[in-house]
Amino acid sequence: MASLMFDHVKKRYGNSELTVKDFHLEVKDKEFLVLVGPSGCGKSTTLRMIAGLEDITEGSLYIDETLVNDVNPKDRDIAMVFQNYALYPHMTVYKNLAFGLKLAKEPKEKIDVMVKETAKILEIEHLLGRKPKALSGGQRQRVALGRAIVRNPKVFLMDEPLSNLDSKLRVQMRTEITKLHKRLGATIVYVTHDQTEAMTMGDRIVIMNEGVVQQVASPDVIYNNPANKYVAGFIGSPSMNFINGRVIEKQGNIYFTTDNIKLPISKDNTNDLKNYINQEITFGIRPEDIYTDIKQVDTNESLVKYTAKIESIENTGSEMFLYFSVDGEPLTVRNKSNPNIKVEQKITLYVDMNKAHFFEKESGTSIKYDRLLTDNE
Amino acid sequence: MRAEILKQPTESLVGEKVKTKKKFNKWPYIFLLPSLILYGIFYVFPFFYSFVLSFMEWNLISPDKEYVGFDNYNSIWSDSVFWKSLLNTLIYVVATVPLSMMIGLSFALLVESVSGKMRETYRMLLFIPVIASIAVTSLVWQLLMNPEQGWINDVLNLFGLPQLNWLNDPNVALWAIVIIGIWKAVGYNMILYIAGLKGIDKQLYEAASIDGAGKWRQTISITIPMLSPINIFVFIVSVIQSFQVFTTIHLMTQGGPNNSTNMLVYQIYEEAFMFFDIGKASALSAILFIIVLIITIFQIRTMEKKVHYQ
Numbered sequence: 288m289a290s291l292m293f294d295h296v297k298k299r300y301g302n303s304e305l306t307v308k309d310f311h312l313e314v315k316d317k318e319f320l321v322l323v324g325p326s327g328c329g330k331s332t333t334l335r336m337i338a339g340l341e342d343i344t345e346g347s348l349y350i351d352e353t354l355v356n357d358v359n360p361k362d363r364d365i366a367m368v369f370q371n372y373a374l375y376p377h378m379t380v381y382k383n384l385a386f387g388l389k390l391a392k393e394p395k396e397k398i399d400v401m402v403k404e405t406a407k408i409l410e411i412e413h414l415l416g417r418k419p420k421a422l423s424g425g426q427r428q429r430v431a432l433g434r435a436i437v438r439n440p441k442v443f444l445m446d447e448p449l450s451n452l453d454s455k456l457r458v459q460m461r462t463e464i465t466k467l468h469k470r471l472g473a474t475i476v477y478v479t480h481d482q483t484e485a486m487t488m489g490d491r492i493v494i495m496n497e498g499v500v501q502q503v504a505s506p507d508v509i510y511n512n513p514a515n516k517y518v519a520g521f522i523g524s525p526s527m528n529f530i531n532g533r534v535i536e537k538q539g540n541i542y543f544t545t546d547n548i549k550l551p552i553s554k555d556n557t558n559d560l561k562n563y564i565n566q567e568i569t570f571g572i573r574p575e576d577i578y579t580d581i582k583q584v585d586t587n588e589s590l591v592k593y594t595a596k597i598e599s600i601e602n603t604g605s606e607m608f609l610y611f612s613v614d615g616e617p618l619t620v621r622n623k624s625n626p627n628i629k630v631e632q633k634i635t636l637y638v639d640m641n642k643a644h645f646f647e648k649e650s651g652t653s654i655k656y657d658r659l660l661t662d663n664e
Numbered sequence: 665m666r667a668e669i670l671k672q673p674t675e676s677l678v679g680e681k682v683k684t685k686k687k688f689n690k691w692p693y694i695f696l697l698p699s700l701i702l703y704g705i706f707y708v709f710p711f712f713y714s715f716v717l718s719f720m721e722w723n724l725i726s727p728d729k730e731y732v733g734f735d736n737y738n739s740i741w742s743d744s745v746f747w748k749s750l751l752n753t754l755i756y757v758v759a760t761v762p763l764s765m766m767i768g769l770s771f772a773l774l775v776e777s778v779s780g781k782m783r784e785t786y787r788m789l790l791f792i793p794v795i796a797s798i799a800v801t802s803l804v805w806q807l808l809m810n811p812e813q814g815w816i817n818d819v820l821n822l823f824g825l826p827q828l829n830w831l832n833d834p835n836v837a838l839w840a841i842v843i844i845g846i847w848k849a850v851g852y853n854m855i856l857y858i859a860g861l862k863g864i865d866k867q868l869y870e871a872a873s874i875d876g877a878g879k880w881r882q883t884i885s886i887t888i889p890m891l892s893p894i895n896i897f898v899f900i901v902s903v904i905q906s907f908q909v910f911t912t913i914h915l916m917t918q919g920g921p922n923n924s925t926n927m928l929v930y931q932i933y934e935e936a937f938m939f940f941d942i943g944k945a946s947a948l949s950a951i952l953f954i955i956v957l958i959i960t961i962f963q964i965r966t967m968e969k970k971v972h973y974q
Contacts, residue, residue: 340874369871375885377890387875
């Protein structure tokens with residue numbers, strides 16, 4: 288297994304703008320790193336640069352301290368799982384798994400042992416004689432994983448490997464890949480646009496947007512201490528609520544205000560906002576940090592009451608999402624399913640101001656970020 | 665109750681479907697009619713009528729046709745020219761088809777590996793023989809192959825190789841026809857292979873390159889097997905076309921010298937329009953049809969197993 292080092296890596300296609308702007312990161316040995324972001328954010332390009340399928344325009348990439356910028360894919364000792372599997376359609380599952388080993392000139396007996404062992408791990412022994420077209424989506428996915436595992440490479444690269452599976456199978460494969468990671472002790476770089484996959488699988492998550500790394504951190508930190516408004520909005524479903532307003536000071540207390548609301552800032556956050564008095568900022572609160580029932584909460588120190596009319600409701604069975612409008616901006620509240628809550632009803636909301644996030648209006652940078660980061664250390 | 669409720673919408677749906685089906689739309693058939701008539705007159709009718717004629721004796725002009733049973737076929741079995749032209753045809757097919765396929769594939773791979781504007785230029789240049797009039801190009805080849813002034817012999821001379829009497833030497837003439845046949849077919853095969861190459865998923869090459877395959881290995885392990893559906897198509901079409909070689913022979917050698925370039929279709933032409941023996945010509949056509957049919961069925965049967973559709 289191995290580590291990866293990106294030293295200010297940039298990628299440009301032709302004369303266009305940079306697709307990946309200054310990617311600088313170390314992937315540790317045995318780490319499960321997830322690159323996540325919307326389509327076109329540069330995550331797949333970054334992965335393909337590791338694979339050697341794309342040239343690096345600027346910067347250096349090291350695998351285990353070896354500079355690999357000009358090393359051919361076949362000499363990098365990596366394996367890749369593709370989104371549409373890319374199994375060789377004319378070869379049986381056995382031959383698909385054996386292909387890489389055969390090219391590495393491993394002896395036949397050894398290949399046979401390795402292929403069968405891998406098939407056993409992935410429970411695809413009974414499929415070895417079949418061709419890919421006779422397999423279901425989930426089975427193809429397993430074969431694609433097998434083709435990567437069998438070669439015991441330094442680094443595994445996975446490019447949205449689960450996005451072609453149905454949701455049930457996706458959840459199942461998610462756990463299996465996580466287990467596989469532990470079992471193999473492998474270094475994995477995993478690309479996805481699905482935040483749930485990112486949050487559940489990654490040791491660390493890299494959130495990218497428009498070619499720029501927004502934040503690199505563990506799922507926990509990403510969720511609780513997003514570095515900026517983009518990350519805050521990207522992770523979490525439904526997304527974090529954002530309201531633009533102004534910080535004001537009145538009789539020693541600090542408030543966040545808009546035309547219609549005035550929220551007292553909780554003690555914990557007061558210091559952060561002192562420098563922003565009379566400035567425009569963006570207030571952010573996750574749908575799960577607003578309650579409809581005060582009994583749901585242990586402490587009510589930091590709770591602020593707010594009454595609003597429900598505009599619409601989405602019921603998922605176990606929970607319901609309530610949609611409001613605050614100063615013309617949408618506000619979502621996540622609540623346990625409750626048949627007594629109806630559309631058009633006026634309801635009291637309790638906003639947990641301790642959990643509130645604040646972002647600089649122009650740059651979107653989190654105002655709390657630095658404090659929380661040192662708090663955690 | 666519930667069953668009734670379910671039944672109602674189903675019925676009305678079916679009813680609508682039937683309604684649209686019932687309304688016969690004559691226009692598609694009217695538009696098809698002219699081509700169907702032409703197809704009938706020039707393809708379907710002659711096809712069946714030639715089978716009938718193969719049991720007749722007829723000189724194309726006289727109103728009388730005489731039923732002669734299998735006489736025409738019997739005369740063919742004992743005709744040494746038939747055996748000679750059948751052998752020539754088989755040699756021509758066996759030489760032309762694999763070579764034109766291999767060269768066509770090589771050109772396709774080479775042209776696709778070129779980037780930018782030059783790719784289109786090469787593609788166009790290599791395709792010219794396909795669209796150029798065979799009558800014109802036959803004359804050009806005749807000039808090139810001229811033993812005294814032809815460029816081909818000049819080139820051979822340049823390298824100190826023996827000069828050949830291309831079209832007049834019975835041992836060489838068939839090969840001259842083969843060369844022209846390959847030259848003419850390569851461009852078409854190349855275009856088909858290029859279409860096939862474009863249909864191969866790029867990720868297969870990426871997967872293979874990560875698996876450790878170099879360019880050559882990728883061609884052998886990915887490109888060629890993935891082209892198998894195109895291969896079978898090119899193979900069958902090439903075989904059928906090669907069996908029907910005619911124009912080059914008609915214009916350049918007239919089957920000579922000494923029947924060394926006589927082939928089935930040219931012999932049919934000779935029997936029909938030079939010797940006016942329509943019966944024998946029709947019998948030859950029937951034999952050619954059966955040979956091609958058997959070969960095609962055999963090809964499809966054996967190759968279907970080796971074809972990999974993505």
